[in-house]
Structure formats: structure tokens, C-alpha cells
Amino acid sequence: MISLLLPVIYAAFISLGLPDSLLGSAWPVIRMELGVPLSYAGIVSMIISGGTILSSLLSDRMTRKTSAGFVTAVSVFMTAAALFGFSTAPSFFVICLWAVPYGLGAGAVDAALNNYVALHFKARHMSWLHCFWGIGVSVSPYIMGLFLTRPSGWHGGYRAVSYIQLMLSAVLFAALPLWKSVSEKTVSDKEQAVISNGRKTVKHTIFSVFRIKGVPLVLVSFFGYCALESTAGLWAASYLVQFRGIAAETAARFASFFYIGIMSGRFLNGFIAEKAGDSSLIRIGCTVAILGIILIILPFSSDVPALAGLITAGIGCAPVYPSIIHATPARFGKENSQAVVGIQMASAYTGSTFMPPLFGLVAQNVSISLYPFWLLVFAFLTLFCSELLEWCLKNNTK
Template identity: 30%
Template sequence: MFLVLLSYLAFFSIALPDSMLGVAWPSMRLSFGQSLGAAGLIPPFGVAATIVSTLLTRHVVARLGIGRLLAVSTVLSAVGLVISAASPTMAVFLVSVVMLGFSGGAIDVTLNAYAARSFGPRRINLMHASYVIGAAASPALVTLFLQVGVSWRVPYLVIAGLQLLLAGVFAVGARRWQEAEGRRRVHPWTENVDQRPEWRRKTQPRTAHASPDTDPARNRRPRMKIAAVVGIAAVVVQTGIESSVALWAYSFLTLGAGIGAGIAGLAVSGFWLMMFLSRVVLGSLAEGLGSRTIMGAGAIGLLVAAVLTAVGTTWPAAAVASVLVFGLAAGPMYPLLILTTRDRTTATGLDRLVAAQAASSAVGAATLPLLFGFAMSASPSAFAPIMLGAAVGALVLHLVLRGGSFRS
């Protein structure tokens, strides 16, 4: 249970810097002399760092172990936040974004691979709910400082200090990870199927007379490859939606729907709060109702939220409601996509597909917000039609995953 709690705390830590930019950017851009739409140019730098981090993490974990990787990555995050706060130009700030991408990517892929093997729907949702707590806390902190007239740089320094404290906790707990790995005699990245509990085994033993043409495992491989590709696409769209709401909802509410800065800041925090509640509640319900049922409800909810954004350009209350509904609907989607990775691949390919999905989530978190940046530079109201298209795409991908029988 101690390692489960450390996993939750680690996801809390990587969320803190991730969600600050959306609220800080309108003030930050003035310091850097940038346009509003320039915020869309920032995520690709973090994405590139995250992808490189995902590719290297497997080797780094093999050398350091999970516990030390958590500690080192959190220290790197703290250093990146200090550089963010001290940045005199946009170029220097982008350096800090790259550092934060390296840090968050390493923690994300390592713990998601661990959770996909070891957790059920409730625990993996609680782990991602811990991310939401951090993601809700930091925008509220930035909003508080800005409302009292303090520079956007100060909350970055405050979060950097908190990251250093968390790094100390991870360093102390590193030995527990080592002990757990020693007891298992196998690392989560290279775990052999036969060493897992019986109920988690997915192997189907061959008979002595099995041939390549009648081997069920061989025959389902093409379908599983298709499922893996569709699952990656679903992750891209899902994380793109979440990141776009986190980054652009504040600007949409204030500039596109005419809502005051204070209420808009609270609405962004409300987005993360609703996501937290849905992961806690719906994640638990998924234990009994099944992951597919909860994911279906979430996909429909995303479409409802997107419709509300269109109404919100003339009815401000609907705009605020749309941000909250996005949080409620999106909450369990990404954790359950990670959990159901084992339905779309073999046991030996699980870690590689989780890493591919982690990289694709970073791509989605950059590409869709970038599209929003270009569109919202012309009109803040463009948030509504682009979000509607993304929500339709998410629903279609879910229906493809649900309709296909990818497991035999």
C-alpha cells in the first residue's frame, strides 16, 4: 500500500507545473512580449522532451530503479520551475519547458506501465485523480497571486519549493521500491507473464497438435495490431481535449464569453475538480460496471460539453458549465485507456504499448492546443467548433474500440 501511495504522490507532483500555464499565460505573455496565440507554440517543446524521455526511461529505470527515478525527476522539475520564474525571454522559458517535459514524461510512463500491470480500475483512476489534485491546486494558486497583484513568477517559485520537498519524500521511499523489485525478482518493465498472479495471466497454452493456422494467439495478432493503433489514436484525441481545455478555457471564458477573470479562474480549477470527482466515483463504478461502460458514458459527456461551448458564446452560464462537464466526462477516460491497454496487446508487448501511448498522449497534448492557438488568435470563439470536432472524433474512436472484438 505504501508504494501505491507513492504512486499517487508522484502523479500529484507532475501535475503541479503542467496546469499553471493556462492561467499564467495572459500575464506571462506581456513579460515576454508575445501574442495570446503564442501559447500554442509552447507545448511542442514539452512534447519533444516527453517523447525522448519516454524512449529513454526504460533504460534509466533499469539503472536507477523506480524510487530514485521519481526523486531525480522531481528535482529536475524544481530546477525547471526556478528557470521558468527567472526567465527574461520566451526562449529561456522554453528551456524550462523542455526540462519539465523530461521530468514529467519519465514519471508518467514508468508509473503507468506499473499500474497497467498491477492496478484495477479504481486504483489507476485514483492515481490519475492525484494528478488532478495537483492540476487544480496550481491554477488556483496562480489566480490567487494574480488577483492580489503579485507577479506570475512568484507561484512558479512556490511550486518549485514544494517539488523539492516531494523529491525528499521520494528519496526516502526509494528503498521500498528496491525491496519490492527484489521480492518480485523482476522489474515491472520486463515482467514475465508466468510470474504474475493467475487472474492476470492472458496466455493461452498451445496444445501439442496446434499449428500456426489454428493457434488462437497467432490468429488474433492482426486484430490486436489494429486495436493498438486505434487505442493510440484515442489517447491522442483524449489528451488533446484535456490539454486544450486546461490551456484555453480561461481565455475562451474571459475573451470569448465575456466572463470575469476571477470566475474564469475558478472555472478552470472547477474543471480539474470535476475530473477528480469523476475519477474517484466513476473509477470505482468501473470495477462493477466495466471499463467500456464508463468510457462510453465519458465519450457522450464530451460531446455534450462541446455543444455547451457553442451555446456559451451567447449564454455565459453555458460556457462555465461546459468547462465543468468537460472535467466530469474526461476524468476516467485516459486512466481506463491505459488500463485496457492489456486488451489490445500481448502480455510481453504491454510495456512497449504503454510507452507508445505515453508518447502519443504528449503529441495529443501539443497538436490540438496548437490548433486552438492559431484559431483563437483570430477569434476566441473558435474554441467551440474545434472542440466539437474533437469530441465527435473521440466518440467515433470509442465506438470502434467498443465494437471490435480484439480479445479471443
């Protein structure tokens, strides 16, 4: 019966991905219409990510009090309502207000589902799960690009995606009996999963999690990766418009190339994940992402290498996030898994929260041409910390 739950989880991750690339795709037009600076996209992104951090830290408590299915369905409905609010927003202040429920809805379910899949399913399912997130995040820029050419503009783009979210929410609510039918099996799996070498789950505080060998390194690595991914997605369209001189509606579609690379890469990774192993996939992924970013940097007169670089960087990013999550029980023990995944999510969202707006300030006050160099720094940081973590674990070093 649990295998029947996978399509529902996949649908939930499509819904998580749908809103993630909308702001970056539409921002060149939104900021002109509302008369706000370029860097203000970072403020909206920070509010969204801040809500996501808070709700991800509370997701375990909410799931225990209700159920994973109910938390998922309610969260998707919250994002649908928030996106509809975006579509009616007459000012930047109202957008910021709607960003609060948007972030809270997006984060409530993330840590619980990621940990559940890491404990109970093979690596290929984790990769394909995040591939479905890539489907959502790749489709929405095309939707926004389509509406930017119509009279309804970015308002219509947000409204269309909110309707899709509402439909996905209805599917998740309809599937609640399925979650209930497998609840006994799920509890049994959780009880089994928290036993490792005769030890049951350890009750951790935030400080005790940091004392687990290797946790600080994985947190920095995850921070670096999410800073890379979120900055790349948020500012790709603005970089293409302002530095490359590409039309806004065209740039919105081209910005999705990065997410298309992530989506296709995660689909292919699912077939090799178990043979390659999580650590190798992280290493290979970071290396490919670095090569893609170098393509963006190279000063070709044609825009083709830069666009190819966005796809290549996305393909490189593809295995990193799911592999870090899936490796958690093996690296830190099943008895520590839920606690470590929760704090990993907080670290990931911290990178997503603060680094994109920080780059917005750099772009506004220095130059948006620094976009690929910024990405390169975090790609190397992720690779370095991941390799150092592997060395420490193999050599039993803190």
C-alpha cells in the same frame, strides 16, 4: 509491501499534475508582460510535450538501469527546478529554455508507472491514481490566481508551485528505501505479468507494435483524447477572458473547473470502475464530455452554463485516460502491454504537443470563439475510434 508503494505513486502523480495547468492559467498575463502573441503559449506547450515524448520513450531503459523510485524522484526534482526557472524568466526565450527540463522531467516516469499499475492493480486504483494527478492540476490554477492579485504576479505563482514540487521530491527521495525493500517482489510481479498463455514478453520495435490488432485505432483514440484535454486546459482561461470578457484573475480560477471535474470524476469512477468495465467507462465519459462542450457552445447571455459546461466536460473526460491505459493488458495481451503502453504515451503526448499550438494559430488568425467546436471534434474522434476498436476486437477484425 507493494501496497505501501501506492501512496508514493499517488504523490508522484500529484507532482505530475501540479505544473500542467499553470501555463494556461497565467498566459493571459504573461503574454501581455512579455509582449508576445497569444499563440506563443502553444510554442511553450509544444516544447514541454516534446520533451515529455522523448523521456517517456526512454523511461523503460532508464528504469532498468536505475529503479522506478529513483527515476520518479529525479524527474520531480527536474520539474521543480524548471518551474523555479520559469519564475525568474525575464523573456519568452528563457521560458522556452526552461520548458526543456520541465518536459523531460514530466515524462520520464509516466509510461513505467502507468503500465505497472495497469498490470498489478485493479481498475479502481488506476482511476484513483489519475485522480491524484487531478488534485495537482486543480490546485495550481488557484495558486496562480491568488498570486496574480499580488505584486509578485505570475512569477510568484510559479515559484510557489516549484517549492511544493521540491517538497514532494524530498518525500520521494526519502521513500527510496521503500522501493528497494519491495524490489524483489516487484521483479517477481513483472516476471509473472509478462507470461500470458505460456508466452513471455515479445520484444517489439515501433513497427511491430503497429501490427498488433487494434493498436492503430487505440493510438488515434488516445491522440484525440489528449488533444481534447490539453487544448481544453490550456485555452480555457484565454477563451473566458477574450470571448466571455471575464477578468484574468477570475478566469484563472474558473479554468480550474475543468480539472476539478476530472479530479472529482476519477474519484467517483474508482468505486464503479470494476463493475462498469473500461470500455463502458470510455463510452459514457466521451458522451458526458460532449454534452458539457455543447453547454459551452450554447449562446446564453449568462456565463454560468459555460462554466457548468467546463465542469461537465471535465467529469466526462475523467474515466477516459485511465480506462484506456487499464484496458491495455486485456485488449492486447500482457506480453505486449509495456510496448503498447509506451507507444500509447507517445501518441498521447503527440496530441498534447501539436493540437494546442495549432488551435492557438486558429484563435489568433480566425477567432478564439471556435474553442468549444475544436473540443467537440476531438471528443467525437475519441468516441468513434474507441467504439470501432471494440467492434474490431469482438469480431476479430484488424
